[in-house]
Amino acid sequence: MTDIFGIPIQAFAGQLLIGLINGAFYALLSLGLAVIFGLLNIINFTHGAQYMLGAFCAWFLLEKAGIGYWWALLVAPVVIGALGMLIERTMLARLYRLDHLYGLLLTFGLALIFQGIFTNFFGSSGQPYRLPDEFAGAFNLGFMFLPKYRAWVIVASALVCLGTWFVIERTKLGAYLRAATENPALVQAFGVNVPRMITLTYGFGVALAALAGVMAAPIYQVNPQMGANLIIVVFAVVVVGGMGSILGAIVTGFSLGVVEGLTKVFYPEASNTVIFVVMVLVLLVKPAGLFGRER
Amino acid sequence: MASAPLATRVPTVPARRDRTGLAIGAMVALFAIGPWIGVYPVFLMKALCFALFACAFNLLIGFGGLLSFGHAMFFGTASYVCAYAAKTWGLSPELAILAGTGAAAVLGAIAGALAIRRQGIYFAMITLALAQMAYFFYLQAPFTHGEDGIQGVPRGRLLGLVDLDAPLAMYYFVLVVFTAGFLLIFRVVRSPFGQALKAIRENEPRAISLGYDADRYKLLAFILSATLAGLAGATKAIVFQLASLTDVHWSMSGEVVLMTLLGGMGTLFGPVVGALVIVSLENYLSVFSQWVTVITGVIFVACVLAFRRGIVGELAAWWERARR
Numbered sequence: 374m375t376d377i378f379g380i381p382i383q384a385f386a387g388q389l390l391i392g393l394i395n396g397a398f399y400a401l402l403s404l405g406l407a408v409i410f411g412l413l414n415i416i417n418f419t420h421g422a423q424y425m426l427g428a429f430c431a432w433f434l435l436e437k438a439g440i441g442y443w444w445a446l447l448v449a450p451v452v453i454g455a456l457g458m459l460i461e462r463t464m465l466a467r468l469y470r471l472d473h474l475y476g477l478l479l480t481f482g483l484a485l486i487f488q489g490i491f492t493n494f495f496g497s498s499g500q501p502y503r504l505p506d507e508f509a510g511a512f513n514l515g516f517m518f519l520p521k522y523r524a525w526v527i528v529a530s531a532l533v534c535l536g537t538w539f540v541i542e543r544t545k546l547g548a549y550l551r552a553a554t555e556n557p558a559l560v561q562a563f564g565v566n567v568p569r570m571i572t573l574t575y576g577f578g579v580a581l582a583a584l585a586g587v588m589a590a591p592i593y594q595v596n597p598q599m600g601a602n603l604i605i606v607v608f609a610v611v612v613v614g615g616m617g618s619i620l621g622a623i624v625t626g627f628s629l630g631v632v633e634g635l636t637k638v639f640y641p642e643a644s645n646t647v648i649f650v651v652m653v654l655v656l657l658v659k660p661a662g663l664f665g666r667e668r
Numbered sequence: 669m670a671s672a673p674l675a676t677r678v679p680t681v682p683a684r685r686d687r688t689g690l691a692i693g694a695m696v697a698l699f700a701i702g703p704w705i706g707v708y709p710v711f712l713m714k715a716l717c718f719a720l721f722a723c724a725f726n727l728l729i730g731f732g733g734l735l736s737f738g739h740a741m742f743f744g745t746a747s748y749v750c751a752y753a754a755k756t757w758g759l760s761p762e763l764a765i766l767a768g769t770g771a772a773a774v775l776g777a778i779a780g781a782l783a784i785r786r787q788g789i790y791f792a793m794i795t796l797a798l799a800q801m802a803y804f805f806y807l808q809a810p811f812t813h814g815e816d817g818i819q820g821v822p823r824g825r826l827l828g829l830v831d832l833d834a835p836l837a838m839y840y841f842v843l844v845v846f847t848a849g850f851l852l853i854f855r856v857v858r859s860p861f862g863q864a865l866k867a868i869r870e871n872e873p874r875a876i877s878l879g880y881d882a883d884r885y886k887l888l889a890f891i892l893s894a895t896l897a898g899l900a901g902a903t904k905a906i907v908f909q910l911a912s913l914t915d916v917h918w919s920m921s922g923e924v925v926l927m928t929l930l931g932g933m934g935t936l937f938g939p940v941v942g943a944l945v946i947v948s949l950e951n952y953l954s955v956f957s958q959w960v961t962v963i964t965g966v967i968f969v970a971c972v973l974a975f976r977r978g979i980v981g982e983l984a985a986w987w988e989r990a991r992r
Binding site for chain 2 (some may be wrong): 464471474475482486487490539605612653656
């Protein structure tokens, strides 16, 4: 059996794999958005730019300092996360008493600044990021070849997602976080430093975006615009999943990636828009999102 | 209680003497003499189209409290339909603009019905996602000619009488379109409908408990805003004889947000001032064109952090303080 619905199994599995890879990035990014939104009530429009910054950070480390992929996986999220915390302290913190839409407008402006600066220096063409040697080659699965790096991206991002879910839903720290989401004033009254928690949460969400950027660097080229279009798709993912649940963001991210990949097999013209179509359908049937609560 | 008893009792005109009509007259007069005091008509036409676009957007955010991040889809759709109608079907300019505006209204009804199902931040994300969907549609549809856009759109003869290839004829036609759109918005904002819209913005559950069908008001405001944004986009297609992907890209949606924010959200004249400032900025900074994105971002950040009322809003507040 080499065909599925008249499509060669290699093509089918190949697109499924691409879908899973894209889904891994959707999941990581929408997870970061959901974590930030939960505590700050802000939609972080800069998320796509921070994903791009993560990729560029890895590229700089390799090209200018000779620091390789494994260290970049650690350094880039820390650096970009720290930058995020600086932004939160100096700018976002002034907006919490205002309409939440101002947070959206501010982060949109920041995204334009970052993308504009990098476009000036690097143009809109991409910089290649050399794949680490350990990842050369592929696994032979019998019906297809699975490049080692792609397998790593899927496994690693799934692990990061589950780890985040575990920390938030199953540890004491996560319990504080969830409590502060429900009622920050009360949690503060119990002696938890809520403003510091907010700063760290924003930093963590941004670090997730940067981590996704580092992982994306060897697959896609490192490009100043790489986050701009992605973030809009991730917004649609977030609307589909609803931001009430961490697990919901992960599941929705991966499955919409797969849906997109399969659309490429059966009806390529719609592959760019299929996630938006799903969003429209979900809005018609369940406006709060698949895993969301009305709030 | 489906009628609107509250709005009829609330005075729709402020108690002290209202000079807004005078201010509108002065603004139109200034635009009318613009080309005679050395302002480049093409620049003014661009500014007027964007001013109308921003006013339409402001109707939604400023008076309805709904932040749409996808208004480029109405601007761009009208631009494409108008350009196609004028070039391929050979419609006269006024009919082509009507066709474009009508298309934007239909799209506005569909997008609005979907978007008002969620509020606040979700509303912004949904409109952005819908606009991106529209962008991909125009990117792939053959009639838009992809990256090239629809070029060489004929300006034609208005009502078969006035040749719009004459720069001043074109200019005054744009001014008439802008003034009509502006007056319509002015009228809507001051009407019982506009008051009910503000009530919903301030406190939706309370407005609903008073018997207002909030969703209906929001949808109507959305369609009206989309239609006027379409009018601006269609007019722009005739003026510049071009409809392209820029018109429907997300950065266009961001630009109209910026104009309104900079000028003053919820003020009548703010969007006009904001559009004038941004269009002149793009004109005079064209030497540093690669920095325009960065400067745009900086203006966004500065507006949100330092002066959220915008130019007109801050001036009005300053004037109020000075009077006391």
